[in-house]
Amino acid sequence: MKATKSLLGITTGVFLLLTASNGAISNASNLTNTENKNAIQSSSEIRVAAARVNNPAPNFVAADTNGKTHRLTDFKGKVVVLEWTNHDCPFVRKHYGSGNMQKLQKELTGKGAVWISIISSAPGMQGYVSASQANELTKSRNAAPTAVILDPEGKIGKQYGARTTPHIFVIGKDGNVGYMGAIDSIASPDPADIPKADNYVRDAVNSLISGKPVANSVTQPYGCSVKYGS
Known part of the structure; x- marks a missing residue:
């Protein structure tokens, strides 16, 4: 499977995400300059994904925001x-605000x-929060994840190669990665695009629950870069 190539370009007040595989362009010209600045990181900080579709998902052990320890292997089956x-990323606000x-x-x-939300923002970076926050x-x-895990050192994020917020990985009952990529098919921060988009995550979960192949198992994630520390 050939790796999807992408090009990130920054212009004043404009954030463009160009997906080379399908030519889709996300124009976030409605963002403020501050939001644009916070939305991008150096490509050198994006780690190569360890997660691979049809391969075992990288295991992790981490406490959630209520102090309960979770092991990925505990959820096998x-x-x-x-x-x-x-929460400060405009692309995340698109999906939560709506x-x-x-x-x-x-x-x-x-x-x-099982739904686990993971926050890999480092201290002092956009999106960093305490457990109580x-x-x-x-x-x-009124969110409804099974658990929220803080990953301020970026250990889990780098294990998976999480690049954007949102970036979603769906793991099948067998413990293998069944899907990785965007939440849906329209890479924009505009909530009006949600009803028009194909929701890749819903499709992937429904397929994996029913034991069927995932039609689109890898897609290009879109959003703000994960705010890893140095």
Whole structure:
């Protein structure tokens, strides 16, 4: 499988994400200059993904924001969604502000899937929060993840090669990665695009629950870069 190539370009007040595989362009010209600055990191900080579709998902052991320890291997036999998030990212705000992410969380966990939100923002970087702040965000947004894990050292994010917020990985009942990429097919920060987009995550989870192949197992993630530390 050939790796999808992408080119990130920055112009004043404009954030463009060009996906070479399908020519899709996301124009975030409605963002402020500060948001644009926070939305991009040096490509040298993007790590090569360790996660590979149809291969075992990298295991991790981490405590959630309520102090409960989770091991990925504990969820074998269930479909698991890993969602990289950053509440200050306009692309994340698109899905949470509209209620789309919360709806998806409730729908899929209602079908037996496990949903883990992961925050890999380093201290002092955009999106960094304490455990109590993360819990308040979950409550105030009426979000419904199974757990929220803080990853300020970026260990889990780098294990998976998480590049953007959101960036989503779906793990099948067999413990193998079944899907990795974007939440949906329209790479923009505009909530009006949500009803028009194909939701890759919903499709992947439904396929894996029913034991069917995932039609689009790898897609180009879009959003703000994960704010890893040095």
